[in-house]
Amino acid sequence: MTAIIVQGDARALQLPxxxxxxxxxxxxxxxxxxxxxxxxxxxxxxxxEATPQEFIAALVECTREWMRVLKPSGSMFVNLGDKYGxxxxxxxxxxxxxxxxxxxxxxxxxxxxVAGNDKSLMLLPERYRxxxxxxxxxxxxxxIVWSKPNGLPESVTDRVRRxxxxxxxxxxxxxxxxxxxxxREPTNIGARPVQSWAERKAAGNITHAPDNGHSTGVGMxxxxxGKLPGSVWEVASxxxxxxxxxxxxxxxxxxxxxxxxxxxxxxxxxxCVECGEGRRPRLDVDREHVDYSLAERRATxxxxxxxxxxxxxxxxxxxxxxxxxxxxGYACKCAEPTAATRPAVVLDPFGGTGTTALVAxxxxxxxxxxxxxxxxxxxxxxxxxxxxxxxxxxxxxxxRKQPSPPEPQPQWSQDEWLAHFAAxxxxx
Numbered sequence: 001m002t003a004i005i006v007q008g009d010a011r012a013l014q015l016p017x018x019x020x021x022x023x024x025x026x027x028x029x030x031x032x033x034x035x036x037x038x039x040x041x042x043x044x045x046x047x048x049e050a051t052p053q054e055f056i057a058a059l060v061e062c063t064r065e066w067m068r069v070l071k072p073s074g075s076m077f078v079n080l081g082d083k084y085g086x087x088x089x090x091x092x093x094x095x096x097x098x099x100x101x102x103x104x105x106x107x108x109x110x111x112x113x114v115a116g117n118d119k120s121l122m123l124l125p126e127r128y129r130x131x132x133x134x135x136x137x138x139x140x141x142x143x144i145v146w147s148k149p150n151g152l153p154e155s156v157t158d159r160v161r162r163x164x165x166x167x168x169x170x171x172x173x174x175x176x177x178x179x180x181x182x183x184r185e186p187t188n189i190g191a192r193p194v195q196s197w198a199e200r201k202a203a204g205n206i207t208h209a210p211d212n213g214h215s216t217g218v219g220m221x222x223x224x225x226g227k228l229p230g231s232v233w234e235v236a237s238x239x240x241x242x243x244x245x246x247x248x249x250x251x252x253x254x255x256x257x258x259x260x261x262x263x264x265x266x267x268x269x270x271x272c273v274e275c276g277e278g279r280r281p282r283l284d285v286d287r288e289h290v291d292y293s294l295a296e297r298r299a300t301x302x303x304x305x306x307x308x309x310x311x312x313x314x315x316x317x318x319x320x321x322x323x324x325x326x327x328x329g330y331a332c333k334c335a336e337p338t339a340a341t342r343p344a345v346v347l348d349p350f351g352g353t354g355t356t357a358l359v360a361x362x363x364x365x366x367x368x369x370x371x372x373x374x375x376x377x378x379x380x381x382x383x384x385x386x387x388x389x390x391x392x393x394x395x396x397x398x399x400r401k402q403p404s405p406p407e408p409q410p411q412w413s414q415d416e417w418l419a420h421f422a423a424x425x426x427x428x
Contacts, residue, residue: 002343002414003354003361003384004368007377010046010062010349013370015069016428019421020368021177021278021344022267023066024259024356026079030055030124045372046350052083052122060131063170066349067136073177073278075266076138076170079146079254080125085117125166132170141169146258147234167258169266176266181281183265184226225283233261240353246382248375253352256393259359263346267365270341270409272332278344279330279337279409330409340410342417354380362393366417 008014010027028047046062049055059080066076132138144167151163240253268278331337344365348356351369353376360367361384369380383389412420 002366002417003357003380004366005351005354005357005377005380005384006368006370007372007374008370009044009372010370011058011065013065013069013347013349014425015347015368016424017068018071019345019424020066020069020347021071021074021271021365022263022346023070023074023076023078023349024262024346025077025348025350026254026352027059027062027350029081030083030122052124052127056124056127056131059128060135062349063132063138064136066347067138067172069347070172072173073175074172075141075176075178077144077167077262077266078128078170079165079167079258080128081165082121082124085120085122125168129168132168138170138172139174141171142231143168145232147232148237149234150236177268177278177280178266179268179281180228180265181225181283183229183261185229187227229261229265233258242353242379243382246379248379253355256355256359257396259346259356260363260393260396263360263363263365267344267346267360269330269344269364270411271344272334272337272339272341273412274339275333277332279332279341282329282331337409340412342412342420351380352376354383358384358389358393362390366421 006014010025028045030047030049030052046058047055049058063076063078070076129140129143133140146165146167148163148165151161154161235255235257238253238255242248268280270279271277272279329337345368346356346360346365347368347370348354349370351357351371354367354369357367357369357380367384369377369384371377371380
């Protein structure tokens, strides 16, 4: 659809109040890199503060501004890395890998003093999350662990190698837009004997099944749409080759699979122009009493994990009921969702190389990428318009996680949406 690249400050966004459906971002890490514009370090960049406390205060200031532009039904997903204290010593690693900076930028490491207990993690992600809840009143819905299967080795010999980072899911209200059925994962439990409750209890088989995302006993069938995504996502990092003529030598982009899953799961496929609500998957659930034999029940206890995302299916319980779930379309507040839709807006206030805006655009949303650096805005404009980058962003990391195809809906044209957005900006 559309990717909009803006050179601006994450603390002062030129956007109307409550105009954004989803925020997906990775702020610069504290005291890690010096970002440049035209080859020169520029003032005011997040991450170059003198102390960890000032860094967290700056991020909280940014987040307060994001709350202004986020709709009440929206979500924020923020990726933030940690750092080790050096007892006030100097971080002498002037150059190094970019593995710790997946947020879309990389540059020479900062050479500055970093206060903190020697060799201790500063717990910056935890401090940020606590500040968001205590100072801003946000709701911390979940922390998702980014497991990196291809993380780089470290030279330490007295602790584990760091191979993960955290994403925090924040909302303004307890009820918000979610379409998690779009990103459910295939369930593979194999063939299991189906037993009655009394039989399972007598055999001591009342257990948690780790492969279907539910507390269940032996023989209880999984959700035919698949299991809920867990809180650990294994996503490999991706290389990014930038044309030499752009003149940008240092960069790192987080994998496109991260914004892909988040955008599909927590932003609507379209906003109804009549009621203003995002269209959600409409699930048809049919439950009926049936009589069938134990052998028939056992025959239903297999889910083929080689298929893509499951858009419907049937399970049979041990109590003689058959339940069928099917995604039949998309609905909003309107009695009949026949009105046209406009695209949802996905914002990355630390846009960097434009990964979030790129993925949002190929998924039919409007992606807005904001960054202070003119260099990275130029890189993001190239990336969100380059045919190869667009084609690559359309390929999910794991084909079996393809979402269910949306029901065809009338949509505003790009000119209609841009006119609508321009009117909002003028009014604000």
